[in-house]
Amino acid sequence: MPTSVLGIPIPAPEAKLPPEAVDLLGAFAFQWTLQTSEIATNPPQEERIKRVVDRLTGAAKQNKKYAEVAGKFQWEVKLLKDDQKPNAFAFPNGKIGVYTGLFRVTKDEEPKLAAVLAHEIVHALARHAAERMDKELQRTLALAAMKGELKEAGISSDKRRGILIAMGLSSQVSDILPFSRMHESEADHEGLLLMAQAGYDPQEAIAFWERMEKFTGGSGGRIPELLSTHPSYETRSRQLKEWNPEAQRYYKQYRSSRPGKG
Template sequence: MKRLLMPFLLPLLLLIGCAKAPITGRTQIMMVTPQQEKAMGFQAEKEILKKEKLSTDQALIARVRRIGMRIAKATELNLDWKFYVIEKPDVANAFCLANGHVFIYTGILKYTDNDAQLATVMAHEIGHAIAHHVAEQVSMAMVTNIAATAAAIAIEHNVKSSTEEAAYMAALGLGANMGIVLPYSRMLESEADHIGLMLMAKACYDPRESIKFWKKFAKKGKEPIVYFSTHPSSAQRIEQLTELMPQAMKIYRQSGCEKSVSAADSPL
């Protein structure tokens, strides 16, 4: 079987590039360039703007932009930052595309009591973008697909019974999803929490408010079983944020943030 896999794995190893995630320093698998990732972002933005209704609440739009720009400044990246508010009170979601364009659904606002809690959400999404998580997920999908193809060929050549082959193929698919795809997605979410916490602290948003946000968000309804989910549970997020809080508070205090809290941090 190893001899069958080698023709697939050797070119795969040559294609894989490595990068480092900001703040965490984690080594990443990259088979997609930043230019390709940005192009995917612009294409996604076109599709989103075609089908979604943008909010006309100028006060809310201004507030989201102000919070977002403070976090964007903390990244020290000169991206074309833009901030959109989508009028969907029943959708508690937000995301940041690779081009630096952030989308906030109005449904998430019911879980935020102040600017710092909304900053928790926005910093998390911006964390995904600056860590190139879209490119990394696409890269991981490419690696997984190539490896799965190689394994499928090996199974086909080494298993004689069609019934046994079907069982192996089913196990292969389930194993790839449960053992690689979902855990990897949860890991990226946890990393975005980590990056986001440090960004909000650097932007002078009290990082302790992140835990308050996730406690409130946890009450929105029953969460899926973690092992079958793309996201960690709210409890797992809170545990990680609690462990990282001393580091975040050090950044917050060193920046003199506690002395400079202003109306910008007022309740929504």
């Protein structure tokens, strides 16, 4: 085990949770969310989210990068009643929730719904939550090691607490936020390709985010981009437009393989 300047062992910085444990946590988190939320009853909307999830996960199972994980996950999607949340999520193990508020933005346009769900599904497939939990675990271990080290160095407990709080905050901003931003960008990019592979026009993702900006009054722009885990609408729109030609190739492929459909 490596040691610090004071000779205290530093826990392995690469400590990781096993994927099975993360999947189990995803299933628990989903159960908990269902128990603390109101399940919505709206057959047309339920049918629509099921169809979109089926098409997207079907495409993921055909995709070299995600086929293995997509085949292992126990995919499930539930409609949750909250008209104030224009939002959806996907937990590890393929547990997906869609809030009724999302339909206020997508209306009954399935490709726009696919844009959001493809983004969320990529978070789950790429195991972003697991990476985040690993970071959190590593951070906790590093802070615990530091705590011992400061004590050993004879620093008073009051001062120790101040140092640890500052360290915790700075490591959160420096490690966790940019990490999530990287995940957001990856989910946007891979999500765009996934929706195209499932036969939805990727152009619809650009249209969806423009509509979302209007819907929220551009409030995403109020948090400085540097401190937010989400890219600004401007960055997101620019990137989606950049990636669109690449995604269009997959969309064309889908359409030429299924003439008269999609």
